[in-house]
Amino acid sequence: MSVAAVLTAAGSGSRLGHSLPKALVPLGGQSLVAHAARNLLAARAAGDDRVRVLVVTAPAFHVDAIARELADLTDQVALLVVAGGATRQASVAAGLAALVADPRGAEADVVLVHDAARPLAPASLVARVIDAVRDGHPAVVPGVPVTDTIKRVAPHRGVTVEPVLETVPRTVLRAIQTPQGFTTELLLRAHAHGAEDAHDEALSASDDAGLVERLGEPVWVVAGDARAAKITTLRDLQVADLPTESDE
Numbered sequence: 001m002s003v004a005a006v007l008t009a010a011g012s013g014s015r016l017g018h019s020l021p022k023a024l025v026p027l028g029g030q031s032l033v034a035h036a037a038r039n040l041l042a043a044r045a046a047g048d049d050r051v052r053v054l055v056v057t058a059p060a061f062h063v064d065a066i067a068r069e070l071a072d073l074t075d076q077v078a079l080l081v082v083a084g085g086a087t088r089q090a091s092v093a094a095g096l097a098a099l100v101a102d103p104r105g106a107e108a109d110v111v112l113v114h115d116a117a118r119p120l121a122p123a124s125l126v127a128r129v130i131d132a133v134r135d136g137h138p139a140v141v142p143g144v145p146v147t148d149t150i151k152r153v154a155p156h157r158g159v160t161v162e163p164v165l166e167t168v169p170r171t172v173l174r175a176i177q178t179p180q181g182f183t184t185e186l187l188l189r190a191h192a193h194g195a196e197d198a199h200d201e202a203l204s205a206s207d208d209a210g211l212v213e214r215l216g217e218p219v220w221v222v223a224g225d226a227r228a229a230k231i232t233t234l235r236d237l238q239v240a241d242l243p244t245e246s247d248e
């Protein structure tokens with residue numbers, strides 16, 4: 001019984017607009033993927049449960065660069081770096097295929113899926129997700145309360161002023177982060193069920209828990225962490241570079 005993680009790092013980062021793929025962009029002297037991997041590996045859940053196998057999905061032309069970036073972690077974890085796919089879902093599926101094909105990965109009964117685009121997700125959050133899966137919740141996501149008022153609109157292509165349909169009660173809304181944690185059996189089943197849509201950006205799931213929902217299986221939310229914010233734009237990167245309190 002052990003924990004494995006798939007770390008998605010195969011995106012191009014088109015909205016960030018950097019010359020490097022987003023995962024290799026530096027933040028405070030380390031790349032985003034290195035930050036994310038280190039925080040995953042620093043997590044200690046109950047009974048010293050921790051990530052033993054790490055599969056990283058890389059842009060096809062940057063597999064070696066990402067492997068070099070993480071080379072110093074190989075004394076702590078079994079590391080596999082594989083080419084990702086056309087969508088995030090396809091990249092996770094490629095990571096899972098590599099995981100189960102490796103004898104060390106095949107032993108994992110819990111799998112975390114995490115985004116290199118959330119480099120500062122603290123080890124305490126990672127441990128909270130692992131603990132919730134171990135406590136009997138087969139699909140667990142971190143979520144933070146929504147602070148803006150949320151309205152549903154009726155968008156129309158080319159129309160810049162959109163009609164409001166309703167205001168959604170925000171007390172029942174959570175903005176969902178990663179790492180998301182699953183029993184290996186459920187995550188593999190969810191990806192197999194959703195495989196047909198994996199390569200289509202419009203049809204693929206934006207997160208792994210969404211695939212579990214499509215199976216009709218329950219998904220559970222634990223408290224997220226503001227530090228696990230996603231870096232999408234240059235402004236997000238600048239905010240992530242601001243001084244912040246360290247993990248407990």
Ligand SMILES: Nc1ccn([C@@H]2O[C@H](COP(=O)(O)OP(=O)(O)OP(=O)(O)O)[C@@H](O)[C@H]2O)c(=O)n1
Pocket residue numbers: 008009010011012013014015016022023057084085086087088091092114115116117118230231232
């Ligand atoms: N084909 C893809 C697309 C995304 N990702 C990963 O999924 C996470 C979330 O994606 P996002 O933040 O949207 O990253 P990009 O796709 O790189 O961003 P953009 O849409 O601006 O190009 C990131 O860690 C990214 O590397 C991936 O592994 N494979």
Ligand SMILES: C[C@](O)(CO)[C@H](O)COP(=O)(O)O
Pocket residue numbers: 088115176177178206207208230
């Ligand atoms: C998985 C995720 O980070 C959860 O919020 C998010 O759905 C990724 O979305 P993206 O459009 O691939 O950035």
